[in-house]
Each structure stands twice: as C-alpha cells, then as structure tokens.
Amino acid sequence: MQPTYRPSKIARARKCGFRARSKSPGGRKVLANRRSTGRKRLGAY
Numbered sequence: 001m002q003p004t005y006r007p008s009k010i011a012r013a014r015k016c017g018f019r020a021r022s023k024s025p026g027g028r029k030v031l032a033n034r035r036s037t038g039r040k041r042l043g044a045y
Contacts, residue, residue, distance in 0.1 A: 009045070018043030 014020055021027035021043050034042050 013045035016044040018045065 021031050
C-alpha cells in the first residue's frame with residue numbers, strides 16, 4: 001500500500017487555493033463565509 005497522504009503544494013493550491021475558490025459559485029460562498037468570520041487567510045494558498 002502507498003501512503004494515503006502525499007503532500008503536494010501545487011495540487012493543494014489548484015484544489016483549495018484562493019483562485020480555485022474564486023472560480024466556482026460554491027467556492028465564492030466559502031470565501032464570503034471566511035471573510036465574515038474574519039479569517040486571516042481566505043484560501044490555503
């Protein structure tokens with residue numbers, strides 16, 4: 001078996017980064033919620 005978590009910054013940024021969130025309506029909702037709670041960082045990257 002291979003390890004279940006193989007960290008890759010590029011893959012993470014593409015999936016959970018700010019620009020990835022900004023593209024879809026659901027992702028924009030996520031950003032809006034994070035803004036409303038006063039998050040320091042809105043996306044993972």
